[in-house]
Amino acid sequence: MAQAKTYKACKRTVLWFFVFAFALHTAFKSGLKAISGFVPQNVLIIIDMTWASLIIVAVTVFPIYVLVAKYEVTQDNVRLRKGFILFSHQLVPLSSVMSVTTVTTPLSVLTGFNFVVLNSPGSKSIMPFVTTRQAKEVSKMIEDAIQRQMTGEDAQ
Amino acid sequence: MRAAESARELKSKAKEFLSFRQHPIKIIKYTTRYLWLLLLSLAKYLIASSFDIAAWLDTNWFDLVIIIAIFAFAFVRWATIYFELGNDRIIAHTGFLGMTRTVVFFEHIASLSLCQGPFSYLVHSCEVYIDTDAKCFQSSDIRIDLTKSRAMEIYHLISNNVRTQPGFVFKARKRQMFIFSLLFTSAVSGAVVLLTILYQAYRITDDEMSRRLIDEVNSQIKIIESSGIWIYFLAAGSLIGLVWLMSFVSNLLRHWAFTCKPGDEHLRIRSGKGSRRHHLLCRRYINYLDFTQSFLMRIFRICSVEVGCTGYGKRRKEISALIPITTLKDAVASAKMLAPEYSLCKAQVKTGKANIVGYVIIPLIAAVMPSAAGAVMIRFFPHKREQIVFIAVMLALPLLWMAVVKFSAAFFTSLGFKGDNVTLCYCRWYTFHKIALKKERITKVKVRQDPFSRISGNCTVLFYTTGERSRCHKVAGVKYKRTLEILKNNGFDVTGDLNKA
Numbered sequence: 001m002a003q004a005k006t007y008k009a010c011k012r013t014v015l016w017f018f019v020f021a022f023a024l025h026t027a028f029k030s031g032l033k034a035i036s037g038f039v040p041q042n043v044l045i046i047i048d049m050t051w052a053s054l055i056i057v058a059v060t061v062f063p064i065y066v067l068v069a070k071y072e073v074t075q076d077n078v079r080l081r082k083g084f085i086l087f088s089h090q091l092v093p094l095s096s097v098m099s100v101t102t103v104t105t106p107l108s109v110l111t112g113f114n115f116v117v118l119n120s121p122g123s124k125s126i127m128p129f130v131t132t133r134q135a136k137e138v139s140k141m142i143e144d145a146i147q148r149q150m151t152g153e154d155a156q
Numbered sequence: 157m158r159a160a161e162s163a164r165e166l167k168s169k170a171k172e173f174l175s176f177r178q179h180p181i182k183i184i185k186y187t188t189r190y191l192w193l194l195l196l197s198l199a200k201y202l203i204a205s206s207f208d209i210a211a212w213l214d215t216n217w218f219d220l221v222i223i224i225a226i227f228a229f230a231f232v233r234w235a236t237i238y239f240e241l242g243n244d245r246i247i248a249h250t251g252f253l254g255m256t257r258t259v260v261f262f263e264h265i266a267s268l269s270l271c272q273g274p275f276s277y278l279v280h281s282c283e284v285y286i287d288t289d290a291k292c293f294q295s296s297d298i299r300i301d302l303t304k305s306r307a308m309e310i311y312h313l314i315s316n317n318v319r320t321q322p323g324f325v326f327k328a329r330k331r332q333m334f335i336f337s338l339l340f341t342s343a344v345s346g347a348v349v350l351l352t353i354l355y356q357a358y359r360i361t362d363d364e365m366s367r368r369l370i371d372e373v374n375s376q377i378k379i380i381e382s383s384g385i386w387i388y389f390l391a392a393g394s395l396i397g398l399v400w401l402m403s404f405v406s407n408l409l410r411h412w413a414f415t416c417k418p419g420d421e422h423l424r425i426r427s428g429k430g431s432r433r434h435h436l437l438c439r440r441y442i443n444y445l446d447f448t449q450s451f452l453m454r455i456f457r458i459c460s461v462e463v464g465c466t467g468y469g470k471r472r473k474e475i476s477a478l479i480p481i482t483t484l485k486d487a488v489a490s491a492k493m494l495a496p497e498y499s500l501c502k503a504q505v506k507t508g509k510a511n512i513v514g515y516v517i518i519p520l521i522a523a524v525m526p527s528a529a530g531a532v533m534i535r536f537f538p539h540k541r542e543q544i545v546f547i548a549v550m551l552a553l554p555l556l557w558m559a560v561v562k563f564s565a566a567f568f569t570s571l572g573f574k575g576d577n578v579t580l581c582y583c584r585w586y587t588f589h590k591i592a593l594k595k596e597r598i599t600k601v602k603v604r605q606d607p608f609s610r611i612s613g614n615c616t617v618l619f620y621t622t623g624e625r626s627r628c629h630k631v632a633g634v635k636y637k638r639t640l641e642i643l644k645n646n647g648f649d650v651t652g653d654l655n656k657a
Contacts, residue, residue: 096600
């Protein structure tokens, strides 16, 4: 039985997303106020409504997406559960993974905006919003699995 | 004596230099595409000055220097781009001044293509494309223009170990191919629909409407436009008709005299009239076989088989044909002979009557839209009711046709596993695909559910296969639980412990 390790998307990301969204919203509102003298009132209302609907959608969708996201790494496969309206389960055989890309930024230690990308020929699978520690761990596990497969340890 | 020896030595050195360079025609290709415009103006000046070379040189020296510089740069590029051949590899020095060095081992070559167009045939040159499964910066790993003999030398060197199976060579039947292509090519129906729409649009705009439109602009434009608008539609119609004809003829010529010779490790494909093509496909790198049919082809049991192999069929106007259009019976039998390692499996889960609504609902909704738009238009232009209705119907027709196709797809979609083989049947747009692939070529499996399919207990399965491009095979509307069970039994446990709390 292959050892499986399960990871959930970092909940902290939601909090930071709200902070970013609020900052962006404030900046947008200030920008809108600055140009209000040059733009007709009707256009301003349309822009404002569009922005509000976008913010509402983002603020609703993102937490659900993060809550649903779950990943499982075994010695042979990687499984991903993601989605908002279109829920999907993905299975990536490690035998097909050619390389792993880990995207981390200095701020991502706090925010949790880390991504692990599994590069297979013909497909790319992304594990979004994992903690820095998780990203490194997943990356290491996959690299080890690829190496094991290359050296043929599994077959022995 | 000594002079003759040195001349011989020089000659052999030049021969060696040339044998690892591209065809000299490449120098012309390296010069800018519109260089001839400059040459044309220079020639014009020469004629105008009654061939007074001195005066001509005096006035046009700068243009001449530019042309010489362009040719010199092209020559330097040609001289610095070269290739080396080893026993097991080819090394190409390409890119700017040959600074990119690409090493490709023969063992890793997925496909080798030699293309010779009519002009290349005259100058005895040949375009060589070498592709591997590795993703690289360019569209091909190596792309060079060589002399035909040198290209064939590489072709034979790579296929050196190939022992062709005696007794079977697939040859496309020309007459059958011509008739089937003419009858079943989807471009026919597309061209007919487009031509009819344009003709009707021309009928609307030729008289009253064009005059009304033009009256609102100004009188000067009116004079020009009133005689012009209908001509545009006619010209566009003729252009589309001509384009279709050209496309049909070029497609036919591309697959004319198509032969496929199976070997132990490779498939040798030759085709084309006018422009000859030689392809060498490595069996190990074949990703899948695709039995392709349009709706009419499905009714008349006609089929063509495409092969998914890196590099093959990706060039402009190319199709990755393994078996050009023929009867389904012939296609299955020939595919068995050409690629016996691939076999079609029985469907383990398939869609049926219950999925009809799910399949046809979107095309039907889309088909209603032109009618709704037509109804709105009639309110504004009631005197043009007949023509507007006609255009709305013509626009709705392809969508209704799609609904019919999707209706048929509801009884076609399936997936099945048997040992190492997987068979996927699905419909993409207007085309039916039956994919035969190996489990080992699957790089990702995705099971997706939207709220509607969640209620009905269905799902969409997407299979991603090895290849340079991300192309997935989408099997929609299959039973969720049964599909998960089948996938699990065949080593693709998609959910694992993820759904456990």
